[in-house]
Amino acid sequence: MIKVTLAGTGGTIPQKNRWLSSCMLTVNGRSVLIDCGEGTQIALKIGGCKCRPIETICITHFHADHISGLPGLLLTMSNDGRTEPVTIFGPRGLSHIVRCLCVIAPALTFDVRCVEYSDQNRNFSAAGMEVTPFPVRHGVPCLGYSFVLKRGGLFLPEKAKENNVPMKLWSRLQKGEQVEFEGKLYTPDMVLGEERKGLKVTYTTDTRPAESITKNAQDSDLFICEGMFGDPEKLPRAKESCHMMFSEAAAIASKANVKKMWLTHYSPSLEYPEEFLSYASDIFPYTECGTDGKTEELVW
Numbered sequence: 001m002i003k004v005t006l007a008g009t010g011g012t013i014p015q016k017n018r019w020l021s022s023c024m025l026t027v028n029g030r031s032v033l034i035d036c037g038e039g040t041q042i043a044l045k046i047g048g049c050k051c052r053p054i055e056t057i058c059i060t061h062f063h064a065d066h067i068s069g070l071p072g073l074l075l076t077m078s079n080d081g082r083t084e085p086v087t088i089f090g091p092r093g094l095s096h097i098v099r100c101l102c103v104i105a106p107a108l109t110f111d112v113r114c115v116e117y118s119d120q121n122r123n124f125s126a127a128g129m130e131v132t133p134f135p136v137r138h139g140v141p142c143l144g145y146s147f148v149l150k151r152g153g154l155f156l157p158e159k160a161k162e163n164n165v166p167m168k169l170w171s172r173l174q175k176g177e178q179v180e181f182e183g184k185l186y187t188p189d190m191v192l193g194e195e196r197k198g199l200k201v202t203y204t205t206d207t208r209p210a211e212s213i214t215k216n217a218q219d220s221d222l223f224i225c226e227g228m229f230g231d232p233e234k235l236p237r238a239k240e241s242c243h244m245m246f247s248e249a250a251a252i253a254s255k256a257n258v259k260k261m262w263l264t265h266y267s268p269s270l271e272y273p274e275e276f277l278s279y280a281s282d283i284f285p286y287t288e289c290g291t292d293g294k295t296e297e298l299v300w
Contacts, residue, residue, distance in 0.1 A: 059090030144204030227263035230276025
């Protein structure tokens with residue numbers, strides 16, 4: 001199961017009824033945060049999320065509404081008593097940006113490890129999920145992220161017996177462990193069937209439509225995509241600022257064959273996104289307007 005929480009859905013500046021875009025994915029009590037604009041730690045708490053379990057923070061890009069809340073979040077985690085390291089992943093230049101921001105967050109109770117995207121440093125694991133970052137089209141280097149929670153094969157007792165696996169090892173192997181027993185190594189494939197389809201979440205914001213989004217969002221159970229503007233008359237503005245329309249997000253969702261899409265990262269001028277939902281749902285019917293605190297548990 002992946003619990004998905006949109007902590008904030010705003011772009012550019014926070015408003016009295018809308019925090020800046022951030023999203024948390026939680027698997028078995030372990031959490032990944034995507035983006036961290038100012039006030040993110042407050043938005044998370046309002047949304048019912050705890051800051052302390054965050055293991056990894058995925059930054060899309062270095063505009064203030066996506067990263068300026070980092071010192072406050074790290075201090076909150078530190079004050080909550082976290083001692084385990086935190087990994088921050090983002091575009092090139094991340095280490096310098098984080099180092100500068102953390103000048104005002106001294107004496108943290110945990111280490112912060114920065115990992116920068118490059119051709120040689122792409123996929124990684126976080127909170128039990130396989131994470132694939134991918135470049136999108138914005139005015140500065142910007143990343144989208146796909147998260148996959150793999151699902152192992154069914155336990156097959158007949159296969160375990162055929163492979164002469166001692167019954168006392170079945171439970172551990174079923175959980176994915178490798179076990180050495182009486183001088184022999186036993187592996188999960190000796191008791192499990194073929195791997196089954198897992199769960200997939202794709203998140204992208206601050207971008208024009210791009211083939212990389214369609215490719216990486218393919219067959220996602222949930223696609224979270226920016227909808228900076230809903231009104232068709234705003235298309236020139238969207239192109240100028242390298243952002244996306246509701247209709248463009250919906251076209252990507254349809255082409256990528258996703259199950260559901262949530263819109264997020266609304267312009268401050270877009271007070272009531274629901275008024276323009278039809279521009280997306282007419283193209284991709286399974287579109288919903290994201291709201292601060294919107295939560296869903298994705299299950300097998």
